[in-house]
Amino acid sequence: MDHPVPLLSVESLGVEFRTRSGTVHALEEISFSVGKGETIGVVGESGSGKSVLFYAVLGILDPAGRITGGRAVFGGLDLVRASPSELEAIRGREAAMIFQNPRVALNPIRKVGHQIEDVLARHTSTPSAALRQRAIEALASVRIPDPERRYDAYPFELSGGLCQRIMIAIALACSPSLLVADEPTTGLDVTTQAAVMDLISELAHKRKMATVLITHDLGLAAEHCDRIVVMHAGHVVETAPTADLFAHPRHPYTARLIATTPHGTSDLRSLAAIPGYLPDLRRGDLPACRFSERCDRFEAACTERPLARLDAGQPHSVACRRPL
Amino acid sequence: MLRLIGRRLLAAIPNVIGIVVVTFILTRALPGDPAAFYAGPAATQEAVEQVRAKLGLDQPLWKQFVDYVGDLARGDLGLSISTGQQVLDEILRRLPASLELTLLGLVVACAIALPLGILASTRPGSWIDHACRLVTTLGVSLPIFFTGLLLAYVFYYLLGIAPPPVGRLDSMYSPPPHFTGFYLVDSLVAGDVGLFLAAGKQMILPVLTLAIFVLAPIARMTRAAMLGVLSSDFVRTARASGLSSSTVLYRYAFRNAMLPVVTTMGMVFSFMLGSNVVIEKVFAWPGIGSFAVDALVQSDYAPVQGFVLVMAMLFVAINLMIDILYTAIDPRVSIDD
Ligand SMILES: Nc1ncnc2c1ncn2[C@@H]1O[C@H](COP(=O)(O)OP(=O)(O)OP(=O)(O)O)[C@@H](O)[C@H]1O
Numbered sequence: 010m011d012h013p014v015p016l017l018s019v020e021s022l023g024v025e026f027r028t029r030s031g032t033v034h035a036l037e038e039i040s041f042s043v044g045k046g047e048t049i050g051v052v053g054e055s056g057s058g059k060s061v062l063f064y065a066v067l068g069i070l071d072p073a074g075r076i077t078g079g080r081a082v083f084g085g086l087d088l089v090r091a092s093p094s095e096l097e098a099i100r101g102r103e104a105a106m107i108f109q110n111p112r113v114a115l116n117p118i119r120k121v122g123h124q125i126e127d128v129l130a131r132h133t134s135t136p137s138a139a140l141r142q143r144a145i146e147a148l149a150s151v152r153i154p155d156p157e158r159r160y161d162a163y164p165f166e167l168s169g170g171l172c173q174r175i176m177i178a179i180a181l182a183c184s185p186s187l188l189v190a191d192e193p194t195t196g197l198d199v200t201t202q203a204a205v206m207d208l209i210s211e212l213a214h215k216r217k218m219a220t221v222l223i224t225h226d227l228g229l230a231a232e233h234c235d236r237i238v239v240m241h242a243g244h245v246v247e248t249a250p251t252a253d254l255f256a257h258p259r260h261p262y263t264a265r266l267i268a269t270t271p272h273g274t275s276d277l278r279s280l281a282a283i284p285g286y287l288p289d290l291r292r293g294d295l296p297a298c299r300f301s302e303r304c305d306r307f308e309a310a311c312t313e314r315p316l317a318r319l320d321a322g323q324p325h326s327v328a329c330r331r332p333l
Numbered sequence: 334m335l336r337l338i339g340r341r342l343l344a345a346i347p348n349v350i351g352i353v354v355v356t357f358i359l360t361r362a363l364p365g366d367p368a369a370f371y372a373g374p375a376a377t378q379e380a381v382e383q384v385r386a387k388l389g390l391d392q393p394l395w396k397q398f399v400d401y402v403g404d405l406a407r408g409d410l411g412l413s414i415s416t417g418q419q420v421l422d423e424i425l426r427r428l429p430a431s432l433e434l435t436l437l438g439l440v441v442a443c444a445i446a447l448p449l450g451i452l453a454s455t456r457p458g459s460w461i462d463h464a465c466r467l468v469t470t471l472g473v474s475l476p477i478f479f480t481g482l483l484l485a486y487v488f489y490y491l492l493g494i495a496p497p498p499v500g501r502l503d504s505m506y507s508p509p510p511h512f513t514g515f516y517l518v519d520s521l522v523a524g525d526v527g528l529f530l531a532a533g534k535q536m537i538l539p540v541l542t543l544a545i546f547v548l549a550p551i552a553r554m555t556r557a558a559m560l561g562v563l564s565s566d567f568v569r570t571a572r573a574s575g576l577s578s579s580t581v582l583y584r585y586a587f588r589n590a591m592l593p594v595v596t597t598m599g600m601v602f603s604f605m606l607g608s609n610v611v612i613e614k615v616f617a618w619p620g621i622g623s624f625a626v627d628a629l630v631q632s633d634y635a636p637v638q639g640f641v642l643v644m645a646m647l648f649v650a651i652n653l654m655i656d657i658l659y660t661a662i663d664p665r666v667s668i669d670d
Pocket residue numbers: 026028033035053054055056057058059060061062071073074225290
């Protein structure tokens with residue numbers, strides 16, 4: 010798939026957190042893009058920076074976090090330099106995000122119908138008399154049974170699966186062109202997981218909406234995504250079309266992930282097979298290649314800065330001195 | 334809602350019984366012999382016994398208790414030996430003075446503490462956060478009588494800008510016609526602005542003293558609750574949906590943070606009622622606290638019992654109000670229990 014003007018194009022993005030125990034170098038030199046209507050997967054171990062990346066892009070980083078440089082161009086606007094009010098106007102209208110553990114990701118003391126109305130009232134010119142009807146339509150569009158009654162429900166009265174559907178309804182209420190789904194099935198039971206993923210896929214296709222699926226689950230990414238971005242310790246180590254990535258992984262980390270994920274179904278959280286841990290991101294002397302301490306292909310050249318990015322701009326690119 | 338109120342009132346009955354028993358025992362256990370006190374220092378043993386019989390104190394304890402409960406049931410809190418007045422009347426006359434002070438103190442404290450706590454939570458590490466921390470530290474380390482005396486000393490004695498601490502009104506004024514018993518309200522009802530201002534002036538220092546006393550817990554709880562809520566998942570969702578920062582802050586974050594704050598306010602209000610005893614002494618305030626202290630000094634049982642009972646009823650009422658408020662804010666409560 011070739012997308013001459015990507016919807017979102019992130020270039021050399023860096024993020025740091027100032028904490029009492031030192032500066033966390035959470036993201037460094039992050040580059041990737043998302044085409045219009047495309048579905049990409051972002052995979053990597055816990056702590057590799059997947060969530061922080063999209064918090065930074067959407068301008069909802071913690072106060073302790075700071076973008077150190079780079080660009081994130083979305084629909085012609087650089088979000089890194091956009092004002093808070095410009096970002097507010099884009100979030101929820103042009104680009105929306107949903108999260109894991111939907112039962113705690115909704116306001117516990119506000120009716121779910123009102124939470125949808127809040128977003129509609131913020132971003133659309135729906136007259137207030139019509140808000141309720143629009144909210145009920147939004148509930149129906151994510152196939153919530155009996156939407157009139159659910160409108161008045163509070164999150165604690167609903168199951169996790171229903172809450173995630175409501176999150177999706179909130180995110181899609183204004184028909185954004187980009188949806189970031191951050192582990193949307195974590196915290197749900199297995200049957201609900203599949204239903205939620207199918208719903209997201211279906212709505213994305215129907216609305217020609219670009220989707221970023223953040224997940225630990227390589228199998229899930231393989232099933233739903235056109236392209237995959239592999240992250241490790243705050244770096245993007247490899248990006249490739251899904252089939253290509255699984256057939257010819259080039260980064261040793263990706264290869265290890267795929268090798269230890271027998272049928273592309275196991276979960277990266279339980280990966281004991283990759284030796285070592287993520288390096289401590291507070292270290293001042295992080296190596297150029299943050300995988301080098303776990304890599305069996307390491308050689309002296311790997312310590313050279315900047316880290317080589319092979320085939321940058323090509324469909325299949327890798328950040329490694331000695332790719333496979 | 335009515336069912337909730339009914340249930341809470343039922344639940345309060347054991348408390349009330351407990352309080353009746355405890356006040357009875359407590360006042361009997363106090364040092365000092367009221368019969369001897371009232372008979373006077375020169376009285377003969379015989380005279381003392383006569384007084385004792387008149388007060389019913391020669392009866393066995395259980396008999397005294399039965400009489401006491403019977404009187405209570407008829408709304409009779411007994412006579413004050415020292416003033417000869419009905420205790421209930423006296424308490425009802427003085428209660429508005431105490432409540433006016435306490436309520437206003439709470440309102441002032443909230444008006445300062447809530448914004449302070451919210452601002453401190455949204456700007457951690459900023460000067461306002463440090464100011465909040467300073468206020469909360471000062472608030473807990475200053476005893477209330479000290480704050481009261483200090484304010485009176487500085488603003489009345491040294492600077493002369495506050496009126497003398499002589500109670501609810503300067504002797505130049507006479508109280509407004511009784512309506513609610515709150516002078517600020519009654520003076521306005523009577524259309525007397527001068528009186529309103531005079532009453533307001535008398536309240537400044539005691540209200541400030543009370544407010545300073547309770548600023549600390551309210552501000553600290555607001556800040557902590559806001560910090561917790563602001564880093565919660567649903568606030569992240571609200572921000573990710575592009576809701577304006579004021580919507581996120583008030584409609585989403587603050588309403589949720591109110592839950593622990595409301596609980597704190599209930600506790601604080603109870604503290605304040607208790608500290609009225611001290612405040613009313615310092616500012617010569619004719620409330621129920623000073624009434625109780627005077628009676629206590631004279632081993633006058635009935636007013637002390639009455640005071641403790643009324644306070645206990647107030648606590649029950651406050652807790653009920655907190656519960657109602659909580660239910661109004663949090664939809665999860667009414668279902669859970
Ligand atoms: N508020 C913060 N303060 C300090 N460090 C943070 C903060 N938020 C995230 N980090 C750090 O940033 C790094 C990336 O975290 P992030 O949550 O993006 O990982 P993730 O890939 O989403 O992991 P998971 O799969 O567990 O969600 C981690 O090392 C984390 O410790």
